[in-house]
Amino acid sequence: MPVVAIPGSKSITARALFLAAAADGVTTLVRPLRSDDTEGFAEGLVRLGYRVGRTPDAWQVDGRPAGPALPEADVYCRDGATTARFLPTLAATGRGTYRFDASPQMRRRPLLPLTRALRDLGVDLRHEEAEGHHPLTVRAAGVEGGEVVLDAGQSSQYLTALLLLGPLTRKGLRIRVTDLVSVPYVEITMAMMRAFGVEVEREGDVFVVRPGGYRATVYSIEPDASTASYFFAAAAVTPGAEVTVPGLGAGALQGDLGFVDVLRRMGADVTVGADATTVRGTGALHGLTVNMRDISDTMPTLAAIAPFADGPVRIEDVANTRVKECDRLEACAENLRRLGVEVATGPDWIEIRPGVRAPGGAEIKSYGDHRVVMAFAVAGLRVPGISFDDPGCVRKTFPGFHEVFGELRAGLRG
Ligand SMILES: O=C(O)C1=C[C@@H](OP(=O)(O)O)[C@@H](O)[C@H](O)C1
Ligand SMILES: C=C(OP(=O)(O)O)C(=O)O
Numbered sequence: 001m002p003v004v005a006i007p008g009s010k011s012i013t014a015r016a017l018f019l020a021a022a023a024d025g026v027t028t029l030v031r032p033l034r035s036d037d038t039e040g041f042a043e044g045l046v047r048l049g050y051r052v053g054r055t056p057d058a059w060q061v062d063g064r065p066a067g068p069a070l071p072e073a074d075v076y077c078r079d080g081a082t083t084a085r086f087l088p089t090l091a092a093t094g095r096g097t098y099r100f101d102a103s104p105q106m107r108r109r110p111l112l113p114l115t116r117a118l119r120d121l122g123v124d125l126r127h128e129e130a131e132g133h134h135p136l137t138v139r140a141a142g143v144e145g146g147e148v149v150l151d152a153g154q155s156s157q158y159l160t161a162l163l164l165l166g167p168l169t170r171k172g173l174r175i176r177v178t179d180l181v182s183v184p185y186v187e188i189t190m191a192m193m194r195a196f197g198v199e200v201e202r203e204g205d206v207f208v209v210r211p212g213g214y215r216a217t218v219y220s221i222e223p224d225a226s227t228a229s230y231f232f233a234a235a236a237v238t239p240g241a242e243v244t245v246p247g248l249g250a251g252a253l254q255g256d257l258g259f260v261d262v263l264r265r266m267g268a269d270v271t272v273g274a275d276a277t278t279v280r281g282t283g284a285l286h287g288l289t290v291n292m293r294d295i296s297d298t299m300p301t302l303a304a305i306a307p308f309a310d311g312p313v314r315i316e317d318v319a320n321t322r323v324k325e326c327d328r329l330e331a332c333a334e335n336l337r338r339l340g341v342e343v344a345t346g347p348d349w350i351e352i353r354p355g356v357r358a359p360g361g362a363e364i365k366s367y368g369d370h371r372v373v374m375a376f377a378v379a380g381l382r383v384p385g386i387s388f389d390d391p392g393c394v395r396k397t398f399p400g401f402h403e404v405f406g407e408l409r410a411g412l413r414g
Pocket of ligand 1: 010011012014082154155156157160181182185296297320
């Protein structure tokens with residue numbers, strides 16, 4: 001039964017690149033994700049004057065605790081929100097003038113709470129066009145540190161950026177958070193900061209980071225749990241199928257592995273071992289109501305398999321999926337309707353109501369969103385005639401998705 005090798009985690013690769021760039025010494029990243037987002041991040045570091053050596057299985061970064069090597073740089077962040085939010089924050093630790101721009105998709109995505117917090121900390125950061133959006137310029141002179149208040153209700157990436165910055169400031173940081181989504185991503189950040197030798201604590205709503213700087217290390221990147229969700233979902237919707245993903249087990253850092261608990265609640269047979277996870281399709285797929293605030297990147301995966309459930313699937317508390325690569329609630333609803341499925345959305349929820357009539361094939365509108373394509377590819381296991389207007393947008397996190405998923409599809413049949 002299929003064993004699927006999933007490429008490295010996007011979130012862990014991005015953080016590891018930041019940490020390695022800021023560390024004292026040379027860091028080796030083992031099995032980084034090679035995709036548009038993470039290659040864009042690495043290229044951004046190179047534009048700022050960092051040395052990044054890349055071979056297929058390992059990347060080496062020469063750390064520069066004092067910040068970028070060049071006094072000026074122009075960085076293009078592509079579609080990557082981690083790149084677009086973390087790199088200007090890293091650049092602020094240096095001395096120079098750094099301009100950051102991004103793709104039209106990323107230019108639309110918000111940034112203002114992070115901009116405000118950086119300005120409150122004394123960083124000279126100016127938006128060129130729309131306030132709170134790219135392009136922007138940082139006139140960097142190092143960061144003193146101190147106390148700052150942050151609203152991370154739209155994106156935890158604002159908090160991650162500030163946490164990563166903390167040890168590079170002269171006084172350290174105390175960040176008081178008024179709202180916070182995607183908490184498991186903040187836990188990844190804190191665990192990785194500790195692996196690079198710094199202390200970081202959470203005291204209720206306050207995150208405390210002491211000054212001190214990062215230590216270079218050898219860091220192995222786990223497979224991407226959000227990417228794995230498509231393969232686990234494939235098993236869940238195929239009676240008798242079994243999919244195992246090695247490298248993601250009980251000790252995994254990524255909260256998105258929790259998607260298998262949703263599949264278990266729906267009736268799939270799930271085993272989370274020490275270093276691998278297996279999902280078996282039982283033929284049962286029950287409807288449910290589920291809060292996905294912590295694991296919202298897997299919302300499209302669940303929405304796309306919901307038509308095969310035996311009752312309504314309601315996904316709640318996912319307002320911030322409206323400010324991702326696209327408005328994911330409306331994109332999922334539109335595509336489910338194209339398949340002939342009844343669906344309703346509200347400000348922060350989507351409800352899919354499976355009907356007596358089986359869903360029919362249609363062209364899926366990708367909205368330039370890798371997750372829309374990968375999620376509806378799973379629906380394609382059960383619905384003949386699904387095609388995509390922009391299948392290539394999977395390059396953001398998994399350029400080889402269609403090949404690997406095609407192999408799984410053949411394996412599930414065989
Ligand atoms: O920090 C990260 O690496 C990420 C955090 C999450 O974003 P939000 O915090 O904006 O929900 C997630 O959706 C994104 O894919 C990656
Ligand atoms: C939201 C996502 O990406 P990012 O915010 O890192 O661009 C994602 O990968 O689903």
